[in-house]
Each structure stands twice: as structure tokens, then as C-alpha cells.
Amino acid sequence: MISRPPEGGVEERSYLEAWVITLGHALTHWYPATFYLLLPLIGKELGLSYSEIGTVLTVQYIAGALSNIPGGLVVDAIGRKGLLMALSLFWIGFPYLIMGFANAFWMLVVCTTLIGIGNNLWHPTAIPLLARRFPDRKGLVVAMHGMGGNVGDAVAPLAAGAMLVLFSWRQVVVMNVIPGIAMSALILFYLGRLNIENDTRQQGRDMKEALTDTLRGFGSLMMNKTLLLLSVSSAFRSMTQGSLLAFLPMFLGQQMGYSTVWVGACMFGLQAAGFLAAPIAGHLSDKVGRRSIMMSSMLMTGLTLLFMAIAGQSPVFVFFVAILGFFLFAIRAVLQAWVLDAAPKNMGGTAIGFLFAVQAVGGAIGPIVSGVLADIYGLTSVFYFLAGTIVVANMFVFLTPAGEGLKEQCT
Known part of the structure; x- marks a missing residue:
């Protein structure tokens, strides 16, 4: 199926x-x-403490958060989307291959740092494209793209668990690289020639000039109310999630x-419901506007969390x-x-990179606060807290300008 050409003559x-x-x-x-499934086995074989295991994950999250904005700037400056997506997949898969031969804690930390950087190069590239x-x-x-992430999150542990019945974790890590290499080759072949955002803009200019222009645009992005409010709203949403x-x-x-x-089945149901919701939303x-869909979805999320807290340990809780x-x-x-509606076309990667960086902050804060509340008031209190965080997220959406002021300021 071919979609109709957009305004401006760019063929879809x-x-x-x-x-x-x-x-x-x-x-x-x-x-x-x-990796979440393999990490306990890796830790046991290498004799890692719980603190060291936690440090491995923390380093990965920090590397990802710090690389989002620079990654977006590089994406907007280079413009070769297909090449960058193939590089991102390789950058994620190759450290796992090296990890299969790791025999020390520091090797795991180096590998997970590289994984965190590579994984967060993908979103500023793919979503604006x-x-x-x-x-x-x-x-x-963009919702279709999100569905892919849901599928990966749901299917990977099942596949890895089945492989671990027959193979060691080192063998699984090595074999697991094969699909990434194959997908990188497919993307490079099918999308590697794409340079659609920059093929006119980059002509006659070197990389230094392109990066300078991108940095200048980044300064304008940071002063825009639309991007900032949506990013803070997303941080509270990530805190909830x-x-x-x-x-x-x-x-x-x-x-x-x-x-x-049954816990696994419930978590699968959570992801499956999200898989169904993404394309509908x-x-x-696209038809009725972003604001109305976001505010109604956040309102229903807050109400559902409140009902879950009220339901407590009854079977109705699982339905919610x-x-x-x-x-x-x-x-x-x-x-x-x-965010992409508001961002100029040549700054889409940077805008998405900033969005994901702010999200990471919210995602890191939420579990800590929830843990303290659970220790003091019990696990049920967490759901009251999360109902409050999604209400705050909705407030920032309500305050976000409906227009596309970001385009006006940055173009």
C-alpha cells in the first residue's frame, strides 16, 4: 500500500x-x-554482589540518558537515517557478543555503557524519519513503531528462557547477536540511502557547519514552551510507568x-493491552488532535490507578x-x-533526544519514591501515588500551547 504524497512534493x-x-x-x-533474564545467571557465574548487579543496570541507564541529546544533535547534523539505524542496532548487538566472553565486572560495565549509548541512538533517528x-x-x-517495542519486550524473555533450557548463558548471548546483524543488514539495504531531511541542506557544507547550525537550533528548542511542557509531562508519565x-x-x-x-500473565496482559491501544490512539x-487524545487517556489512567488502589486485593484488581x-x-x-508536530523538520532528532532524556529522569525518580512510600505505608499506597503523578502529567498537557510555536521560533 502506498500512502499519498505529502505537501511540499516529498514522495512517501x-x-x-x-x-x-x-x-x-x-x-x-x-x-x-x-539481558534482564540473563543478568542473574551472569552475576552468579562471575560472583557479583547485588550492588554490582545493580550498578551494571544503573550505568546502562545513565549512559542512555546522557547520550540522548548528543545523539539527537548528531542525527540532525548527519541526516543519514538508514545508516544510523543500522549502526544503532550493531552498536547494541556487538557489546552483547563481547559480553559472552566477559570474565570480569569491569567488562560488563563497559559493554552495558556501549549498549546504553547505542540503544538511545535509535529513537532520535527512527521516530523523526x-x-x-x-x-x-x-x-x-509512530504508534506502529511503539508496537515493535512492546513485541520485543514481551517475546524476548520467552525466547531466551526456552534457549536457556538447552544452552548456557554465554551461548545464548552469542546466538542472540545473529538477528541483530541480519536486521542491520536489511535496514542498511532498504533504508541506507535515505538522507531525506538533509539532502538539500547538506549540499556544499561540511560536518562542522552542519553541527554548528544544529547547535544553534538546539538553543531555540530549549527556550520553547511547547517542548519543555511536553517533556516534563512525559517525565511524570515515565515516573508512573x-x-x-x-x-x-x-x-x-x-x-x-x-x-x-500468573504474575507473568498479568504483566503480559498489561503489555498486550498497550499493543492494542497504540495504533488506535x-x-x-491524527484525526481529532493530540491534546484531546492525551488528556482523555491520562484521565482514564489516573482513574484506573485510583480504582486499583480502592480494589485492593480483590479479583477486580487484575481486570484493572x-x-x-x-x-x-x-x-x-x-x-x-x-513533539514532532511542533519541531522543525531539521531538528526532529534533537527534539526526540531531549524528550527521552527528560523521560529518563522521571523514570529514575519514580521507583525510588514509590519504594519509600511502600516501606512506610504499604504497597497499596504506591497506586495512590501513581494516580497523582499521572494527574500532574495531565496538568502539563493542559498548559501546553495548542499551536506550533516551536516551528516559528526555530525555522
């Missing part, structure tokens, strides 16, 4: 292009999701008495888990599309 390609990028996104989530190629269906294609993923399994296991199988946001996943994960792609 078939939706196969969007599906190739979506599949690549699934693999960027595949590797971290697999999809928005540029499908300007009239921006919300839908990160805390939920950390403490919902504990509540289901410790308070509800569910077995690990993305499509509707699926409802929560539907509305919570519906917001993500719509918010990203709104």
Missing part, C-alpha cells in the same frame, strides 16, 4: 518502510529484555498471592491491570508525535 514510500523500522525497534527492545515520511499519518506510524512495572509484580505476588506464572490523534495498560501505553506515541 510504502508502509513496508514503516514496518521495517518497526521490526528494527523490536530488536532494540529484544536485547535489553533478554517516520514522521517525515508519513506527515499525514504521523500518529499512526517505571514505578508500575517495578511494583506491580510485587503487589501481585506478595499481596495477591499469585504464582510467578495514534490514528485518532489490563485497562490500565490500554490507556497508559496509548499516550506514548501520541506525545512523541505532538
Whole structure:
């Protein structure tokens, strides 16, 4: 199926292009999701303490957070989207290959640092590319991209768990690199020639000049109310999501008495509901506007969290888990599309990089605060707290200007 050409004469390609990028996104989530399953085995073999295991993950998150904005600047300056996406996948997969031969803690830290950087090069590259190629269906294609991440998160642990029945973790790590290499080759072949945002802008200019212009545009981005408010709203949304993923399994296991199988099934239901919600919300946001979809989804998320806290340990709680996943994960792609609506086309990667950097801050703060509340008031208090965080996120959406002031200031 071929989408109609956008205004301005830039020819759009078939939706196969969007599906190739979506599949690549699934693999960027595949590797971290697999690593969570392998890390306890790695720690046991290498004799790592719990603190050292936690440090490995913390370093990965910090590297990712710090690399988002520079990654976005590089993406906007270079413009070779297909090449950068293939590089990102390779950058994620290759350290896992090296990890298969690791015999010391410092080697794990170096590998996870590289993984954190490579993984966060993907989003500032892929999301603006999809928005540029499908300007009239921006919300839908960004939602498709998000669905790929949900698939990677859900399927990878199942596949890795099955492989570990037959192979050691070192063998699994090495074999796990193969799909990433294959996907990198496919992206490089299918999308490697794309330079659609910069092919006119880069002519006759060197990299230093391109990067200087991008840095100048970044200064304007940082003064814009639309980007800042949406980023802060996203930070509170990430605070909600990160805390939920950390403490919902504990509540289901410790308070509800569910077995690990049923806890896993509930978490799968949360992701599955989000998988279904993403394209619906993305499509509707293209038709009726980003603000209305985001505010209604956040309102329903807050109400659902409140009902979960009230339901406590009753069976109705599990029903609300699926409802929560539907509305919570519906917001993500719509918010990203709104940021790109406001950003100038030549600064899309930087805008997405800034958005993800601010999100990382919220994602890091939420679990700590939730843990303190749980220690003092019990696990149920976490859901009241999360209902409050999503209300705050909605307030920032309400304050966000409806127009596209970012374009006016940066172009």
C-alpha cells in the first residue's frame, strides 16, 4: 500500500518502510529484555554482589540518558537515517557478543555503557524519519513503531528462557547477536540511502557547519514552551510507568498471592493491552488532535490507578491491570508525535533526544519514591501515588500551547 504524497512534493514510500523500522525497534527492545533474564545467571557465574548487579543496570541507564541529546544533535547534523539505524542496532548487538566472553565486572560495565549509548541512538533517528515520511499519518506510524517495542519486550524473555533450557548463558548471548546483524543488514539495504531531511541542506557544507547550525537550533528548542511542557509531562508519565512495572509484580505476588506464572500473565496482559491501544490512539490523534487524545487517556489512567488502589486485593484488581495498560501505553506515541508536530523538520532528532532524556529522569525518580512510600505505608499506597503523578502529567498537557510555536521560533 502506498500512502499519498505529502505537501511540499516529498514522495512517501510504502508502509513496508514503516514496518521495517518497526521490526528494527523490536530488536532494540529484544536485547535489553533478554539481558534482564540473563543478568542473574551472569552475576552468579562471575560472583557479583547485588550492588554490582545493580550498578551494571544503573550505568546502562545513565549512559542512555546522557547520550540522548548528543545523539539527537548528531542525527540532525548527519541526516543519514538508514545508516544510523543500522549502526544503532550493531552498536547494541556487538557489546552483547563481547559480553559472552566477559570474565570480569569491569567488562560488563563497559559493554552495558556501549549498549546504553547505542540503544538511545535509535529513537532520535527512527521516530523523526517516520514522521517525515508519513506527515499525514504521523500518529499512526509512530504508534506502529511503539508496537515493535512492546513485541520485543514481551517475546524476548520467552525466547531466551526456552534457549536457556538447552544452552548456557554465554551461548545464548552469542546466538542472540545473529538477528541483530541480519536486521542491520536489511535496514542498511532498504533504508541506507535515505538522507531525506538533509539532502538539500547538506549540499556544499561540511560536518562542522552542519553541527554548528544544529547547535544553534538546539538553543531555540530549549527556550520553547511547547517542548519543555511536553517533556516534563512525559517525565511524570515515565515516573508512573517505571514505578508500575517495578511494583506491580510485587503487589501481585506478595499481596495477591499469585504464582510467578500468573504474575507473568498479568504483566503480559498489561503489555498486550498497550499493543492494542497504540495504533488506535495514534490514528485518532491524527484525526481529532493530540491534546484531546492525551488528556482523555491520562484521565482514564489516573482513574484506573485510583480504582486499583480502592480494589485492593480483590479479583477486580487484575481486570484493572489490563485497562490500565490500554490507556497508559496509548499516550506514548501520541506525545512523541505532538513533539514532532511542533519541531522543525531539521531538528526532529534533537527534539526526540531531549524528550527521552527528560523521560529518563522521571523514570529514575519514580521507583525510588514509590519504594519509600511502600516501606512506610504499604504497597497499596504506591497506586495512590501513581494516580497523582499521572494527574500532574495531565496538568502539563493542559498548559501546553495548542499551536506550533516551536516551528516559528526555530525555522
